Amino acid sequence: MSISSTDHPTAPDSDRKAAPGAPVRPGAYRHDLDGLRGVAIALVVAFHIWAGRVSGGVDVFLVLSGFFFTGMLVRRGEGGSVGVLATVRRTLRRLLPAMVVVLAAVVVTAVLLLPHTRWSGIASQTLASLFYYQNWYLALSWSDYLAADPSVSPLQHLWSMSVQGQMYLALLLGVALVAFVLRRVESWKPLAEHPFVRRAGRGGLLRLTLAVVFAAVAIASFRHATEGVSTQQGWNYYDTYARAWEPLAGGLLALVAPWVRLPGPTREALAWMGIAVIGCCGWLVNGALVFPGPAALIPVSAAVALILAGAGRDTAAQPVVNRLLATAPIVQLGSFAYALYLWHWPILIFYLGEQHQRRAGALDGLVIIVVSLVLAFATHHLVEEPLRERSKPVAARVRRRARTAPGRLLSGPVRLLADRRRLLTGIAVSIVGVLLLGSTVAWQWDNSAKAHAVGQLDPTKYPGAAALTDHALVPRAPMRPTTEEAPADIAYPTRDGCISDFDTRAVITCTYGDPNAHRTIAVVGNSHAEHWIPALQLLGEQYRFRVVVYLKMGCPLTVAEEPMYKGQQNPDCKDWSAEVIDRLGVERPDFVFTTVTRPSDNGGDETPQDYVDVWSALSDRNLQIIGIRDTPWLRRNGIRYRAIDCLAGGGDRINCGLDRSEALSPQNPAEPPASVFPNMHLIDPNDAVCEPQHCAVVEGNILVYHDEHHLTASYSRSLAPELGRELRPILDWW
Template identity: 80%
Template sequence: MSISSTDHPTAPGSDRQDAPDAPTRPGAYRRDLDGLRGVAIALVVAFHIWAGRVSGGVDVFLVLSGFFFTGMLVRRADSGSVGVLTTIRRTLRRLLPAMVVVLAAVVVATVVLLPHTRWSNIAGQTLASLFYYQNWYLALSWSDYLAADPSVSPLQHLWSMSVQGQMYLVVLLTVAAVAWVLRGVVRAGAWKLAAEYPLLRRIGQDGMLRLTLAVMFAAAAFISFRHAGEGVSTQQGWNYYDTFARAWEPLVGGLLALAAPLIRLPRPTREVFAWTGIAAIACCGWMVNGSLVFPGPAALIPVLATAALILAGAGRDTADQPVVNRLLATGPVVQLGGFAYALYLWHWPMLIFYLGEQHQRRAGWLGGLVIILISLLLAFVTHHLVEEPLRLRSRPAATPALGRVLAGVAVSTVGVLLVGSTLAWQWSMGAKAHAVGELDPAKYPGAEALTDHALVPRAPMRPTTEEAPADIPYPTRDGCISDFDTRAVTTCTYGDRDAHRTLAVVGNSHAEHWIPALQILGEQYRFRVVVYLKMGCPLTVAEEPVYKGQQNPDCRDWSSEVIDRLGVERPDYVFTTATRPSDNGGDETPQDYVDVWSALSDRGLQLIGIRDTPWLRRNGIRYRAIDCLAGGGDRLSCGIPRAEALNAENPAATPAAAFPNMHLIDPNDAVCEHDICPVAEGNILIYHDEHHLTASYSRSMAPELARELQPILDWW
């Protein structure tokens, strides 16, 4: 984002020599846009802390980054050379020091405040942020940027810095390449021949650079905009972080940098542009839910609003600018914009760590004010002690050379230690994470401690908190479950592959985590287990299925094909989940599940609906068992009261009564005690994350699952 003044037309590498009342000629200093940066960061912080919504401020920053950076590059090209390596070095020197300081602080806070089970993920995101690929890291996990609770990463907000860094590189190389080609044309004498045409003569060599870039930027922005619009309705979780979907926003800023010097608007039009623009930016967060629709067409609101403010003040003396632009150019707003970059870096980790310590989902008014004040103080200190000393052309009187050297050495040392420590974390945790394999049932009775009152000897819990993330169901391990972005139906066979009786396991990961138990039963009682699985997609017939609040049309299309295939392949039984957690506590059977039963019944299929196992939640916030245990909890204190996880009666019972072919099973007495659903039982850890069974515990449930299934299947 153009949060940092790095991307200002006078930066990097030049002093601010234009007086405040100088005309805003091409390349002149725009104090009003510094002020706009301040307004945008204020909206970002306020909406993150108090509203739990996206404000549109990030989109303002992306447009400004394209405007400032493109304008700077074109002016350098006009004066001789873009200087690719010099520009990269200067830009990184302006952006990285503050980033390194904040990342180092987050790493220290992670060690002090968070359980070691979260260190590896934070380490991965630290490296992703430092090397500007954090947006892709988050896209692969569909992280919800709307969410701000203790389970969210304190580095999640840095996705936008990665988008900005990637776009900087692309724009830099594009401008440099076009300028190099045009210089070659001039050196070859071809320009003299081309200049015989009156139009080219009027455009001139500098104009030809701008015209070529404008055509390229416009074409790329159009393609990116189309891509973003399609992504909103197909894979918004990925789309939100996708650089290709975001590219049109900084490219619009680049087009403004190329076109603004040629545009002269009448005073009434500029006033309308300015007032409309600032109003749209201020209200954007309430007008649309940006996390669900940006950077699609809805992002035109903040993008066009920013463009209107840029054009309203273009090419005019400060005194002749609209009232809004003059207000944006006032001291306090400009000063806030001056350290907006540092404030953006600090506010999100402050919010996430605060929520973690308070065990809350919202900071509240008082807590929010505390977060803002501390973030402002840290941003001010970072700006003046880290950013300013390392300015490429700092004024000697303000920043002695020795101070610059010491600041540079300190930041470099911290950076090296940061990379080394995060790599060590990842290696250490990665080496410990692995599936545990078969466990001795005498030492590790697991579910049988509940169902058969098996003796539980003293033995270390397995899988351990380090092993658990890799103790996953077989389909995920084998690539036999379609991921969030895969539309194709993937099938695999478990159990007795040569058997003639077939149990089809259908749905999402909560159907999948029964495969280790069903694998044992299939081999023992000679039946095949064929999986039809997709992440985040419990079989649906809804026209607009939703996952994490986002449309998921792949789930609809995948489900339609699976239902049709089941009707043709006709397995003996279809095994799927019949309930899910309710937002208000307990569990429920949504109408969509019942509609699926109806669709399968119409095809004459026999159904087995299994009641879902409890999800670990406190105050509506999901948490991982391994984090709670690593933080000092035990198997009971880290568990969830049974009454909060499960209704007294199976909610699927009433709707299932209308379907003679629907058979319900409820294995939760093998997961929960009378009053509590613990996170470990019979020396085996139950959950490998917030709500999925470990493969080890699933295997221990095979005897109980056999008792539940025998009266239905009658295969043994």
């Protein structure tokens, strides 16, 4: 999210600033809001590095952005044309150079530190950030379980810049359209001579119209965000429409601020309340779980309070808090807050990745902050400042001076040097931007060409699970799928669109195996039930039974009142599960196939009580259940990782795996609760996935995992004989 100093809503020329702390007339440039930027970015950085929480600073920035940008647009609209193209050029000139520099640094660092399997993801997010759709990229990644990166992206924080860029464009077009319509109204004499229109004037009519429009859209956005918190918060957090009410709150404030007249004590109270709430917001609520819903009113209201507290007053007459925010050190921090925001997150993520830890300690956190400050200061002074004004060729400036003031042609060497510096900086940033765009597009193209599902493998060269179960000979052969092929070697339902994603409430069913058979196995649950479909497909074709899938991403069958996924409520899972259980009771498959364990946070695996409650619901409908123990998840120190990243980084099949005791408890945790259910039949195929002491990531020349915890379709197919041996005494069909 941009924290750059775009046009100030109360200053006639945002590039012409009074010295911080100097007395200024009411309505002039407010340094306290620059200081508020500095405080907010300090909180964002501190909470990211040491607390791993959302501070509310992003929400403060969105309010300030709406306040700044709307004020600038309204001033232009009051005087005539808003100047859409000029505003776009000027905004991009302020925001893109620093962004390009940081993105280029991230790309270079990724090449140096990350395995090549991560490069494509970095390239995708680089393009998404560069073209301001990173928030939608992340929202779709959350919705697509199999696209989610196992580690946090060094560019994840740029979602907020994309939201702000999209809101800038929406505000610009909205204000320009209203201003255009009002100019046409002025040309229609009967309406132009109406007493209300004449009394309001162009400026008053523009502000009033915009206030009505902004208020209506903000209310609709707030309602959308409120609903999204309880239905699809993972998407809601990144949704521009859900976030729109925050910058619109700032925009509304810019429209009404000139008429605000508050008594001194009220201003003092608002200022102290605002700064206290902003400082405590990160501890009051866990913003990642509830923003931008009603809880976001906390930081938004605090920002509004601080803006109102200092509105329409000289610096010397402002509340104490606003005067403190306007002091030189805090204003200076605010001046390069944008660059600091850009730099701190990738530095933090790369550091944690190299150290293989989830949090930075006190000392290393301070080092990260110092490095971020140094890079932000350099970026601000070497990149942002030289490009604040449009570059002009030095020769043109010389010719103009020769015409207008020939005697002063040689009196401005400093100005000419500044022109040259501005020109060279612009050329350098442009070259970096072109190289950045070209390299990321090339990465994407290359990855798309290499990623594809693997067909049927020769079992003599690729015995897969048979190497463990039948001690099959494993000849020397290259691993398949390769690290490039693996991301596309996925279970069939995802490939076929036969699994409900996070934003799909509907129950989607498809049939595998022998579609004309009279015997049916219903595979029910999430993607860990799904990754057995390639094996079941072969068994169904061989032994003539149907496999009907009822699958939803991130949703094991549940009867819980508030199902959770990644710490967030997933209400669609509850409704989807209820419908599936009812349909199973009506359609009555011969067996219901589902997972009965999951990894435990303390190591090993577990069977949650919710799973047992589901067995009861299925038993009440007299359904036979095949409960399969889940396969190991790749985790180190609680951090999931992808096998392909480890292998591409120089690891081997053993050290990229994990000890069996870390992934699986000594006893199948489903056995004790299942003993009271006569219709429950447990199977545990993990001896075909893990060796007695270790779970490797490659067996029989076949890669076991295509990500951090899902089987490749190739390895699943190799499991068909062992799965058939486990199912035969239960099904008695062969």
